[in-house]
Amino acid sequence: MNLAVALPILLPLLLGALSLLAHRRLRLQRWLGVLGTGALLAAALWLLRCVAREGVVVLHMGDWQAPFGITLAADLLGASMAVLTGLLGLATAVYSLATTPRGHEQYGHWPLLHLLLAGVTGAFLTGDIFNLYVWFEVMLVASFALLTLGGERAQMEGAIKYVALNLLSSMIFLSALGITYGLFGTLNMADLAAKVAAADQPGLLSVLAAMYMVAFGIKAGAFPLFFWLPASYHTPPVAVSALFAGLLSKVGVYSLYRVFTLIFTHDVGYTHEILLWAAGLTMLTGVLGALAQTEIRRIVSFQIISSIGYMLMGLALFTPLALAGGMLYIGQDIVVKITLFLVAGIAFRLLGSYRLEALGGLYRYRPLLGVLFLIPALSLAGLPPLSGFIAKLAVVRGAIEEASWGITFVALLTGLLTLYSIIRIWQQAFWRELPAHATDTGVLRGERRDPGLWLMYLPVAVLAGLILLVGVYAQPFFGLAEAAAGQLLDPQAYIDAVLGEARP
Amino acid sequence: MMQPGSLILSTMTRLLLPLQLLFSVFMLLRGHDLPGGGFIAGLVASAGFILYLFAFGVAATQALLRIDPREIAGAGLTLAVLSALPALLYGDPVFTAQWWHPSLPLIGEIKLSSPLLFDIGVYLTVIGSMLTIVISLAEAEE
Numbered sequence: 001m002n003l004a005v006a007l008p009i010l011l012p013l014l015l016g017a018l019s020l021l022a023h024r025r026l027r028l029q030r031w032l033g034v035l036g037t038g039a040l041l042a043a044a045l046w047l048l049r050c051v052a053r054e055g056v057v058v059l060h061m062g063d064w065q066a067p068f069g070i071t072l073a074a075d076l077l078g079a080s081m082a083v084l085t086g087l088l089g090l091a092t093a094v095y096s097l098a099t100t101p102r103g104h105e106q107y108g109h110w111p112l113l114h115l116l117l118a119g120v121t122g123a124f125l126t127g128d129i130f131n132l133y134v135w136f137e138v139m140l141v142a143s144f145a146l147l148t149l150g151g152e153r154a155q156m157e158g159a160i161k162y163v164a165l166n167l168l169s170s171m172i173f174l175s176a177l178g179i180t181y182g183l184f185g186t187l188n189m190a191d192l193a194a195k196v197a198a199a200d201q202p203g204l205l206s207v208l209a210a211m212y213m214v215a216f217g218i219k220a221g222a223f224p225l226f227f228w229l230p231a232s233y234h235t236p237p238v239a240v241s242a243l244f245a246g247l248l249s250k251v252g253v254y255s256l257y258r259v260f261t262l263i264f265t266h267d268v269g270y271t272h273e274i275l276l277w278a279a280g281l282t283m284l285t286g287v288l289g290a291l292a293q294t295e296i297r298r299i300v301s302f303q304i305i306s307s308i309g310y311m312l313m314g315l316a317l318f319t320p321l322a323l324a325g326g327m328l329y330i331g332q333d334i335v336v337k338i339t340l341f342l343v344a345g346i347a348f349r350l351l352g353s354y355r356l357e358a359l360g361g362l363y364r365y366r367p368l369l370g371v372l373f374l375i376p377a378l379s380l381a382g383l384p385p386l387s388g389f390i391a392k393l394a395v396v397r398g399a400i401e402e403a404s405w406g407i408t409f410v411a412l413l414t415g416l417l418t419l420y421s422i423i424r425i426w427q428q429a430f431w432r433e434l435p436a437h438a439t440d441t442g443v444l445r446g447e448r449r450d451p452g453l454w455l456m457y458l459p460v461a462v463l464a465g466l467i468l469l470v471g472v473y474a475q476p477f478f479g480l481a482e483a484a485a486g487q488l489l490d491p492q493a494y495i496d497a498v499l500g501e502a503r504p
Numbered sequence: 505m506m507q508p509g510s511l512i513l514s515t516m517t518r519l520l521l522p523l524q525l526l527f528s529v530f531m532l533l534r535g536h537d538l539p540g541g542g543f544i545a546g547l548v549a550s551a552g553f554i555l556y557l558f559a560f561g562v563a564a565t566q567a568l569l570r571i572d573p574r575e576i577a578g579a580g581l582t583l584a585v586l587s588a589l590p591a592l593l594y595g596d597p598v599f600t601a602q603w604w605h606p607s608l609p610l611i612g613e614i615k616l617s618s619p620l621l622f623d624i625g626v627y628l629t630v631i632g633s634m635l636t637i638v639i640s641l642a643e644a645e646e
C-alpha cells in the first residue's frame with residue numbers, strides 16, 4: 001500500500017472541495033489555501049523520499065491491477081515535479097493573500113487554485129496515458145476559470161486564444177489516444193512501452209509519435225504553436241500568472257519527457273531530430289519575441305517559451321548528461337519564472353504599472369527588490385553562480401559531446417540575447433531615475449506604508465534564496481537530476497514496478 | 505426570464521418536482537449494476553429544480569433550496585474524495601470498493617458501499633454545479 005503517491009493528488013482535491021464548501025468564509029479559505037499547499041509540499045517531499053529510497057512507487061487505484069486499472073506511478077522525475085508543484089502552490093498561496101482582489105476570492109479563486117494543483121500533480125504522477133489526458137483537462141478547466149475571473153476585456157481576448165489552442169491540442173491528444181488503443185489495446189504507459197518496443201510498424205508508430213509531439217508541444221508552448229501563451233499569461237492577477245508561468249507549460253514538457261523516453265524510442269533519429277529543430281526554433285523565436293516587448297510580464301512570457309527550447313533540447317539530444325541538464329533546467333526554470341512574475345507584481349504594487357516606460361527608480365528606493373530581481377534574472381540568462389548556469393552548462397555540454405554544433409550555437413546565442421533582454425528591464429525599471437510622469441509614488445518612497453507588502457516579499461525572498469542555493473551547492477540537485485535521467489534512459493525498472501509481480 | 509404565473513406550469517411543477525426527486529434517488533441507487541448512477545440522477549434532480557425556477561423564479565427557488573448550490577457542490581466533492589479513504593482502514597489501496605451489510609429492523613439486510621458514497625458525491629456535485637450555472641444565468645437575465 002503506497003499512500004505516498006496518492007496523497008499529493010487527493011490533498012488538493014479535498015482542499016478544493018472544502019474551500020468550495022466554505023465559499024462564504026474567505027478567512028477560512030485563505031487558511032485552507034496556505035496550510036493546504038503547505039501540506040501538499042510536505043506530502044510531495046515524503047513521496048520524493050520514498051522514491052529515492054525504494055525506487056519507483058506504484059499504486060493501483062481501487063486495487064484494479066495494471067494494465068487494466070488506473071495506476072499511479074512516481075519515479076524521481078514525477079516526484080520532483082510534484083515537490084516543485086507544492087513549493088509553487090505554497091508561494092502563490094502566500095502571495096495571493098496580499099494581491100488577489102476580493103471579488104476574485106468570492107468567485108472561487110481558492111477552490112480553483114487547489115483544483116489546478118490537483119490537475120498538475122495528477123499529470124505528474126499518473127502512469128496511465130488516458131488518465132494523463134483527464135488531468136490535462138482538469139488543469140485546463142481550472143486554469144480557464146482562473147484566467148477569466150474578473151472578466152476584463154484583455155482577459156477574454158487572451159482566454160479565447162488560450163482555450164482554442166488548448167482544445168485543439170486536446171483533440172489531437174485524444175485522437176492519438178484512440179489510435180494507440182486501437183493498435184495496442186492498452187493505455188497503461190508501462191504496458192504500452194513494452195508493446196511498442198515489440199511492434200513492427202515503424203511508419204505508423206512515427207505518425208503516432210508525431211501526433212503526441214504536436215499535442216504536447218502546443219501545451220508546452222513550443223514552436224510553432226506557442227502564441228497563445230504570451231497572449232494570455234499576463235492577463236490574470238499576478239499570483240495566478242506566476243503559477244501559470246511556473247507550472248502549466250512545464251506539464252506539457254514533462255509529458256514529452258515521459259512519452260519520448262518511455263514509449264517512443266523506436267526511431268530516435270527521426271522523432272528526436274524533429275524535437276531538436278523545434279527546440280532551436282523555440283529558443284530563438286522566444287527570445288526575439290521578448291526583445292520586442294515593453295511590458296515586464298510579456299517579456300517574461302516570451303522568455304518562458306525560450307526556456308522551453310532548452311528543456312526540449314535536453315530531451316532531443318537524448319544522452320544522460322543532456323537529459324539530466326534538461327530536467328535540472330525544468331526544475332530551476334519553474335522557480336525562476338515564478339520569481340520573476342512575483343517581482344513584477346511587487347513593482348506593479350509600488351508604481352502601478354507593468355510597462356517599462358512607466359517604471360524607474362526601483363533600485364534607488366528599494367535596493368532589496370533590485371537584488372531579488374537580479375538573482376532570478378541572471379539565472380535565466382545563465383550566469384554563475386546561479387542555478388540557471390549549472391543547468392545550461394549541462395545541456396550545452398551534452399550538445400558539444402554529441403557534436404551538435406548548430407544547436408550549441410543557437411543555445412549560446414539565445415543566452416546572450418536573453419541577457420540583453422534582462423538588462424533592458426534592469427536598466428529601465430530599476431536603474432534609471434523615476435520618470436517625471438509617475439504620480440503615485442508614496443509607497444515607493446516610503447511615505448506611505450503598505451501592510452501587505454511583506455507577504456509579497458516573503459515568497460520572493462525564499463525562492464530567490466533557493467535559486468542561489470541550487471547554484472552554489474549544486475551537487476545534490478544535479479545528482480538527483482542525473483539519477484532521474486538514469487531512470488528515464490533505462491525504463492525497465494519503471495515497467496517492472498508497474499506491471500511487476502502480483503501484489504499480495 | 506420566463507413569465508412566472510402560468511397556472512398550468514406552476515400546478516404541474518408542484519406535482520412533478522417531488523416525483524422527479526424521488527425518481528432521481530431511484531436512479532442513483534440502482535446505478536451500481538444497472539443504467540443510472542450519480543451523474544444522471546443529479547441531472548434528473550436538477551431538471552426538477554430548474555423547472556421550479558421557470559415556474560416560480562429565482563428567489564422562490566433559492567428559498568426552496570435553503571442552501572447555496574455552491575455549497576451543495578462543495579459537499580458533494582468532499583464526499584466523493586472522502587469515499588477514497590475507507591479502503592485505507594482495511595489496508596487496501598485508496599478507492600478500493602468496500603462493502604458493508606448491516607441489518608436493519610423491519611427492512612432486513614441492506615448493502616452499503618464506498619462506491620455508493622462516491623455516487624452520492626457525484627449526485628450532489630452535479631445538482632450543485634447545474635443549479636449554480638442556471639441560477640447565475642437567470643439572475644443575469646433579471
